[in-house]
Amino acid sequence: MPSPRILIIEDAADIARLLTLDLEDHGFAVHHADSGMAGLMQAREQEPDLILLDLGLPDFDGSDVVSRMRADSRVPIIVLTARDTVEEKIRLLTLGADDYLVKPFHSEELIARIHTQLRRRAGGGLGGLTVGEPTLFPAQRRASYKGTELLFSPTELGILLVLARQRGRVYRREELNQALWEGWLPEGSHVIDLHMANIRAKLREVGAYQVVRTVRGIGYALRG
Template identity: 40%
Template sequence: MRVLVTEDDASVSAALAGALTRAGHTCDRVASGGALLQQHQGADIVLLDLGLEDMDGLTALEQLREVSEIPVIVVTARGDERSTVHALRLGADDYLVKPVRLHELLARLAAVARRYAGLVTHRIETGDLVVDETERRVTHRGMAVAVTPTECALLAVLARHAGTVVSRQQLLDAVWGDAYSSTSRAFDVHLAGLRQKLPMVRITTIRGRGFRLERP
């Protein structure tokens, strides 16, 4: 996988690139948002720091999402909830707080890549809702609903088990992989995004058990 490491600290950038290269990936390194916007086309996935030379990483992410759906994992020292939620709502696929453990970073890379690769060819229909995992497309009564690849993957699991309670851990394992932390804010933000974009579809929280997409 070709990874574009977008990080203004040269030592951190070199360490990340070195670790990923040893794990079998190919890495390019840039230090600014402008360079990210110019060079992202040649990458499969972006690792994005939020402190860049020329702009805030959130601004860079917003501008990137205007022109590309390339997978983005934020890797930053900002661990506050506001930054996490903002990045995920702007279109980041995942959010990691430094210092990052290599095995977790590799697991997150693999999980995000699987979602974008469309390895599962499946079309799920429940009532007026259709989830196409291959095309990462969601429609309701024939009208397209704009969702991110991560939101689509999460909705697909719920739709596949419509009418049945799916635990939080089952959803995390299915969408993010076994290494994903059950306390991560990413899950809650993406679930909230689905509820906002699909108010006509009921996703019920069953306290202590999980979540259920209600059958129409």
């Protein structure tokens, strides 16, 4: 089985080098781009399995990379950032980032987050084909609603696949955290709610207004 391919988009050569050595020690094939434009070009040419993205790039902000990537790609994106404000995290997740780590971070946590995203992208542990509206295709990492393609990020698709295990059942946020982040999200995190808001917005764009149900203070469900 080929090694998972990781693209690092980071302009600081020393940080990129340390990340590369650590990832290679864990069996990943690593490529590096030192600017946003170079990263976008390499992502298109090499089709990596996951992207590690720094925000402070020399040509344009890393959040612009997320926006441009999400126009036509579902590749998982983990943002590495020194910006630790709630507003910044909300902005990144809304744009389509799948996860973020605030610098400085432990190598073990980064590796764990990468493995979580790669398992989610492969559909591992998330169930098989779900027939209905929306229709989810885990093996192809696709979703559609009445024939219209939905461009969900890997995390958004992962959430829907968990909810689709038992349509109508309310899944608590703690269950979604365990299933998708292996419990890494801290108590009080709004990450799940932000991803759900993105899911709803994308469903509304195709006229699917009542697919997801919120039970205030508890969690979420797909209507049966």
